[in-house]
Amino acid sequence: MIKIVDNTLTSFDGCLPSKGDLHTFCELLISIGVDMIEMSIPVYEKMEYLPKMGRYILNIHFPDEMLLYPGFYRYTCRQDDNVDGIIHEIQLNDTREIVKLRAQTRGREYRIIGLDDLLCGTFDKTMSEMNKNLANSKINFCPENSYGCASALAVQWLLNFGDDVTTSFAGVKNNAATEEVIMALRLQVRHKINRDLSKLPEITKIYEKITGTTIGNKKPIIGKNIFKVEAGIHADGLKKNPATYEAFEPSLVGCKSEIVIGKHSGTKSIKLKLEEMDFPIPNDEIIEKILNEVKRICTENRKSLRDDEFIGLVTEVIEIEGV
Numbered sequence: 001m002i003k004i005v006d007n008t009l010t011s012f013d014g015c016l017p018s019k020g021d022l023h024t025f026c027e028l029l030i031s032i033g034v035d036m037i038e039m040s041i042p043v044y045e046k047m048e049y050l051p052k053m054g055r056y057i058l059n060i061h062f063p064d065e066m067l068l069y070p071g072f073y074r075y076t077c078r079q080d081d082n083v084d085g086i087i088h089e090i091q092l093n094d095t096r097e098i099v100k101l102r103a104q105t106r107g108r109e110y111r112i113i114g115l116d117d118l119l120c121g122t123f124d125k126t127m128s129e130m131n132k133n134l135a136n137s138k139i140n141f142c143p144e145n146s147y148g149c150a151s152a153l154a155v156q157w158l159l160n161f162g163d164d165v166t167t168s169f170a171g172v173k174n175n176a177a178t179e180e181v182i183m184a185l186r187l188q189v190r191h192k193i194n195r196d197l198s199k200l201p202e203i204t205k206i207y208e209k210i211t212g213t214t215i216g217n218k219k220p221i222i223g224k225n226i227f228k229v230e231a232g233i234h235a236d237g238l239k240k241n242p243a244t245y246e247a248f249e250p251s252l253v254g255c256k257s258e259i260v261i262g263k264h265s266g267t268k269s270i271k272l273k274l275e276e277m278d279f280p281i282p283n284d285e286i287i288e289k290i291l292n293e294v295k296r297i298c299t300e301n302r303k304s305l306r307d308d309e310f311i312g313l314v315t316e317v318i319e320i321e322g323v
Helices: 019-032 041-047 095-103 123-133 150-160 169-174 178-189 197-211 232-240 267-276 284-301 307-321
Strands: 003-009 036-040 055-059 074-077 086-092 109-114 138-143 164-167
Touching: 003 019, 003 055, 003 169, 003 178, 019 036, 019 041, 019 178, 019 197, 036 041, 041 055, 086 095, 095 123, 123 138, 123 150, 138 150, 150 164, 150 169, 150 178, 164 178, 169 178, 169 197, 178 197, 267 284, 284 307
Parallel strands: 003 036, 003 164, 036 055, 055 074, 074 086, 086 109, 109 138, 138 164
Antiparallel strands: none
């Protein structure tokens, strides 16, 4: 059974979140399909108590700290590999270090962190070796993202080699991105199709509030502009068959497709945008003049037009042409 551990809350130590925001963040993660949430001791102390929903893991420095913070489903630690309830963390920075796992003979649960270069070699052989060397233990894989392939590695592990991965929202901590892994599993094997991914914009908003950072507009799955279309051929293709360009429906993640008018737009984009805004569509000659003005203004200003700017431009061209 696939299990996803999200450890975003181990990266909030330097932030100043409210108790309410932390609890809401946890509840939203559970709602999109996260199975367990890992947090640091400082974050747990800010939360004061664990939410009723979900299962929780505490990251500790020494095994003795388990006694100070009871009530967690599991604990993660790098200091000991023979204590019940502790997931022992092992850092592997290179696939050649996989032989180190042969020395791990006592632990029941391990988290393998790193292996950034796994896709540069034979990832299937290395993942098989992980299972072989820890045959009597449960393995949680936490690939790092130095080469931009952590999410792909996490999905490969879950589909072919193991059941557990550790990820983080938006890929913070250089991990696989929780939302990317969940979406890939949903599309590939219809994993947890009853979970509500439309909550992702809300999670993004709270994450940005807590961290004081901004998610990139083109970030896969959660970027604000990933469903905005400017090129005419792209807009026309979406109109005829959205699946041509979109791997999933925007509504699945609480968004919608939007035509943006800019220097790469064509006449089809102009017509589709006017249709979208319930504005009367003029003849082709006027459309061509509107497009020329759009290209001129957007090239000069180096940005696309807002909807109100576009309608203002259209109205002006029509008035000049006396239509």
